[in-house]
Amino acid sequence: MLDVVNLSHTYGTGPKAHHALGGIDLRVAEGELVCVVGPSGAGKSTLLRSIAGLLTPTGGQIRVNDTEVAGTPGDLAVVFQDYSRSLFPWVTVGDNVALPLRRRGKDKAARRAAAAEALAEVGLSGAAGKYPWELSGGMQQRVAIARALAYRPALLLMDEPFGSVDAQTREDLEDLVLKVRDHHRMTVLLITHDIDESVYLGDRVVVLTKAPATIAGELKVDLPSPRDQIATREHPAFVHLRAEVGRLVRGRDEHAPARP
Amino acid sequence: MTVTTTGGGPRGTAVSARPAPRRGAGALGVLGRVWLAALALAGWEIGTRQAESVFFPPPSAIAARMYEQWLTGPAGRVFLTDEALETFGPSLARMLGGWLIASVAGVALGLAIGRSRALADYVDPLIEFGRAVPPSALVPLFMVLFAEVTDMQLATVVFGVIWPILINTIDGARYLDRLHTDIAQVFRLSRAQRLFRLMLPAAAPKIVAGLRLGLSLSIILMVVSELVGSTNGFGYELLDSQSLMDMTRLWGIIVVLGILGYVLNTTFLAVERRVLSWHRQAQQTT
Ligand SMILES: Nc1ncnc2c1ncn2[C@@H]1O[C@H](COP(=O)(O)OP(=O)(O)O)[C@@H](O)[C@H]1O
Ligand SMILES: [Mg+2]
Numbered sequence: 001m002l003d004v005v006n007l008s009h010t011y012g013t014g015p016k017a018h019h020a021l022g023g024i025d026l027r028v029a030e031g032e033l034v035c036v037v038g039p040s041g042a043g044k045s046t047l048l049r050s051i052a053g054l055l056t057p058t059g060g061q062i063r064v065n066d067t068e069v070a071g072t073p074g075d076l077a078v079v080f081q082d083y084s085r086s087l088f089p090w091v092t093v094g095d096n097v098a099l100p101l102r103r104r105g106k107d108k109a110a111r112r113a114a115a116a117e118a119l120a121e122v123g124l125s126g127a128a129g130k131y132p133w134e135l136s137g138g139m140q141q142r143v144a145i146a147r148a149l150a151y152r153p154a155l156l157l158m159d160e161p162f163g164s165v166d167a168q169t170r171e172d173l174e175d176l177v178l179k180v181r182d183h184h185r186m187t188v189l190l191i192t193h194d195i196d197e198s199v200y201l202g203d204r205v206v207v208l209t210k211a212p213a214t215i216a217g218e219l220k221v222d223l224p225s226p227r228d229q230i231a232t233r234e235h236p237a238f239v240h241l242r243a244e245v246g247r248l249v250r251g252r253d254e255h256a257p258a259r260p
Numbered sequence: 261m262t263v264t265t266t267g268g269g270p271r272g273t274a275v276s277a278r279p280a281p282r283r284g285a286g287a288l289g290v291l292g293r294v295w296l297a298a299l300a301l302a303g304w305e306i307g308t309r310q311a312e313s314v315f316f317p318p319p320s321a322i323a324a325r326m327y328e329q330w331l332t333g334p335a336g337r338v339f340l341t342d343e344a345l346e347t348f349g350p351s352l353a354r355m356l357g358g359w360l361i362a363s364v365a366g367v368a369l370g371l372a373i374g375r376s377r378a379l380a381d382y383v384d385p386l387i388e389f390g391r392a393v394p395p396s397a398l399v400p401l402f403m404v405l406f407a408e409v410t411d412m413q414l415a416t417v418v419f420g421v422i423w424p425i426l427i428n429t430i431d432g433a434r435y436l437d438r439l440h441t442d443i444a445q446v447f448r449l450s451r452a453q454r455l456f457r458l459m460l461p462a463a464a465p466k467i468v469a470g471l472r473l474g475l476s477l478s479i480i481l482m483v484v485s486e487l488v489g490s491t492n493g494f495g496y497e498l499l500d501s502q503s504l505m506d507m508t509r510l511w512g513i514i515v516v517l518g519i520l521g522y523v524l525n526t527t528f529l530a531v532e533r534r535v536l537s538w539h540r541q542a543q544q545t546t
Contacts, residue, residue, distance in 0.1 A: 103448050103449070
């Protein structure tokens with residue numbers, strides 16, 4: 001479904017240039033949920049922004065369904081980490097969710113209904129008339145997820161979506177993602193720096209090295225479904241996988257040049 | 261008369277810098293302020309009565325004269341006299357007409373310039389030059405350019421008022437939140453949606469600050485433009501009183517202008533508070 005071929009990116013030029021991505025090959029199959037793990041500053045957001053067409057990579061290719069795309073692929077939704085800025089504060093929650101649906105050729109009533117449905121799906125049935133700043137951080141992130149859901153994207157990108165919410169909300173939102181992707185059979189690429197989260201959520205985990213980021217390795221996650229916050233995390237396979245991912249993440253430390 | 265706008269940070273400093281009215285201060289605060297005004301008025305009255313200068317009539321005489329001049333008309337017109345209508349009408353039309361034209365043009369141009377780096381690079385020096393020219397200096401030029409006095413007056417108001425509106429709008433449109441524009445791109449918002457649901461609201465705090473500055477300038481420029489070649493309006497009334505050496509009437513017009521400016525500003529603030537309620541609330545919670 002999504003093919004990232006030898007993607008590289010350098011910010012700036014000259015002595016200040018920063019080589020963020022050093023040739024990334026990544027393939028996400030239809031219906032798959034792939035987690036990308038890497039230390040912060042590795043270039044994870046750079047990878048996601050390249051795929052979303054928000055940044056023109058300096059090298060490599062992005063292909064969606066075997067056709068190369070330049071710019072933003074259609075049928076793509078993104079959930080960003082910074083929920084406090086990702087909604088428009090001047091329109092209601094319902095309008096935030098409904099706004100992108102206009103391009104989908106729906107009339108006003110249909111847009112409103114789709115927004116209400118998506119909000120109900122993330123457990124915010126009554127919130128359509130509220131403004132984003134009237135909601136807690138976790139609720140705002142739910143709205144951002146609802147906006148992505150209502151859009152019915154073929155591919156959903158998430159950039160550390162739960163990085164700045166509290167632990168309980170985080171578990172709830174993780175389960176929410178698993179639920180809605182089962183329900184809609186979406187293809188999801190989720191970026192995180194949390195090893196446990198990547199194993200818990202992913203069908204597959206791809207580990208990035210430090211900058212310039214390359215693929216350190218990848219693991220198939222064969223844990224029983226449906227996943228459960230407690231049972232899955234104490235499953236021997238989970239413990240084993242997270243150790244494996246941890247080893248891959250640590251591996252890049254040993255290869256990194258020692259700092260004085 | 262150059263207008264400094266709200267440079268500062270990338271966000272709506274102009275608006276957020278103004279402290280919100282404190283509710284708790286309540287009645288005591290109002291009383292305190294009214295007291296001071298009353299005291300000043302009393303001081304004015306006593307001072308002018310003792311000075312007995314023809315150039316400084318006491319406020320009671322000014323008020324009496326104002327009442328007689330403006331408010332002794334028929335009840336059906338809220339007591340406004342013919343003279344009141346003939347003065348207020350044309351003056352307000354010039355002022356608000358000029359302000360509206362400048363607002364529409366300033367906001368439209370400002371959004372275009374604010375969103376285009378290339379355009380901004382070209383026109384920035386022009387704007388800096390244009391705003392530095394005192395609009396009153398252009399009155400003689402406009403008198404030559406426009407055959408109609410009204411056109412000359414409108415042009416003067418528009419030219420003076422447009423700069424703070426234009427510059428604030430450019431500023432507001434330039435510093436859109438990167439994440440917001442990313443969202444607009446990813447979710448493929450239409451051009452109209454980007455304009456009305458993203459750019460205008462995001463720039464609104466700055467735009468509104470510019471509009472308010474423009475409004476207070478428009479009253480100044482309205483008077484300036486009426487001081488030449490006009491046959492009605494406040495400026496004409498001022499000149500007329502001066503030539504007749506009717507100081508009480510002259511002072512009355514000055515007071516009316518002050519009241520007019522105060523009323524306009526208060527009205528504008530009330531509208532602004534409604535339009536930007538999301539902005540105040542969002543600022544308080546994040
Ligand atoms: N616009 C930019 N200009 C210059 N350097 C950038 C820019 N964006 C990110 N970087 C740098 O690229 C590196 C990778 O950034 P990012 O992709 O955001 O990492 P991650 O999301 O993994 O934390 C960081 O060192 C960051 O400082
Ligand atoms: Mg990041």
